[in-house]
Amino acid sequence: MKILKEYLAEAGNDGLAIGHFNISNLVQLKGILSAVKKTGVPVMIGTSEGEADFIGFKMARAMVDAVREETGLPIFLNADHFHSFEKVKEAIDAGYDSVLIDLSRENYKKNLEETKRVVEYAHSVNPAISVEGELGYLVTESSKVYKESFEIPSESLTKPEEALKYVNETGVDRFAPAVGNLHGIAANEPKLDFELIKKIRAVLPSEVAMVLHGGSGIPDDQMREAVKLGFNNIHISTEIRVAYVDALRKMLAAAPEETTPYKIYKPVIEAVASKTAEKLELFGSVNKI
Numbered sequence: 076m077k078i079l080k081e082y083l084a085e086a087g088n089d090g091l092a093i094g095h096f097n098i099s100n101l102v103q104l105k106g107i108l109s110a111v112k113k114t115g116v117p118v119m120i121g122t123s124e125g126e127a128d129f130i131g132f133k134m135a136r137a138m139v140d141a142v143r144e145e146t147g148l149p150i151f152l153n154a155d156h157f158h159s160f161e162k163v164k165e166a167i168d169a170g171y172d173s174v175l176i177d178l179s180r181e182n183y184k185k186n187l188e189e190t191k192r193v194v195e196y197a198h199s200v201n202p203a204i205s206v207e208g209e210l211g212y213l214v215t216e217s218s219k220v221y222k223e224s225f226e227i228p229s230e231s232l233t234k235p236e237e238a239l240k241y242v243n244e245t246g247v248d249r250f251a252p253a254v255g256n257l258h259g260i261a262a263n264e265p266k267l268d269f270e271l272i273k274k275i276r277a278v279l280p281s282e283v284a285m286v287l288h289g290g291s292g293i294p295d296d297q298m299r300e301a302v303k304l305g306f307n308n309i310h311i312s313t314e315i316r317v318a319y320v321d322a323l324r325k326m327l328a329a330a331p332e333e334t335t336p337y338k339i340y341k342p343v344i345e346a347v348a349s350k351t352a353e354k355l356e357l358f359g360s361v362n363k364i
């Protein structure tokens with residue numbers, strides 16, 4: 076089986092994107108997997124620091140190993156938005172395939188130095204580990220559905236010349252810019268800055284994957300354009316969580332006497348599967364990779 080970097084490069088060359096979906100538990104994983112099985116596409120399963128602590132690092136690794144073995148599909152485990160070297164090290168030492176060291180809220184110098192340290196450690200353990208760094212910051216929090224609208228301050232956006240320097244000096248395999256995207260879902264539609272996306276993609280080395288965070292809530296037409304312009308990895312979390320809790324609330328209300336967890340979670344798994352399938356289709360990778 077190819078390593079993640081090879082799949083991302085392939086996706087980039089073909090103008091497609093690989094999906095990244097977060098999980099907190101086995102129910103989400105089963106839902107995502109049910110969509111992935113039907114399409115056979117490579118996929119990244121992410122755990123944030125909170126999700127990894129909840130599942131357990133070794134348990135997350137074991138779950139993904141089990142589904143890889145069961146399906147034979149290229150399913151990769153990513154430490155998503157880890158905020159310190161120590162925490163990333165925990166993930167690497169537990170056998171994660173991929174990490175995102177997110178120091179985008181720190182000053183440029185600290186972000187650069189610590190990200191470089193993570194890249195060096197990860198690649199010394201296993202050169203196949205894909206490391207992502209982030210420059211520019213997203214103004215909202217992951218996985219929240221906001222009632223308010225957000226204006227994106229221009230100082231939060233990634234500057235192309237800084238991006239190039241950052242990528243070259245840190246040696247990251249994947250780069251996440253801020254280009255008008257938001258974490259979570261805001262009341263207003265996000266407006267991706269396509270000119271900025273083009274400029275950043277143009278300065279990045281071709282072997283570096285470009286990652287779009289906050290994919291939830293981005294309208295389909297903007298998403299297609301973003302993939303076309305070179306985002307070859309897209310993160311979806313909030314929409315999956317919303318599908319999950321909506322289905323769960325509905326099930327609990329409809330069957331208040333039901334006590335069997337696997338029966339309660341059946342419609343939840345189906346809801347997660349259908350949302351995942353919708354996104355995979357949108358990223359263009361179905362039947363292509």
Ligand SMILES: [Zn+2]
Binds near residue numbers: 217
């Ligand atoms: Zn993110």
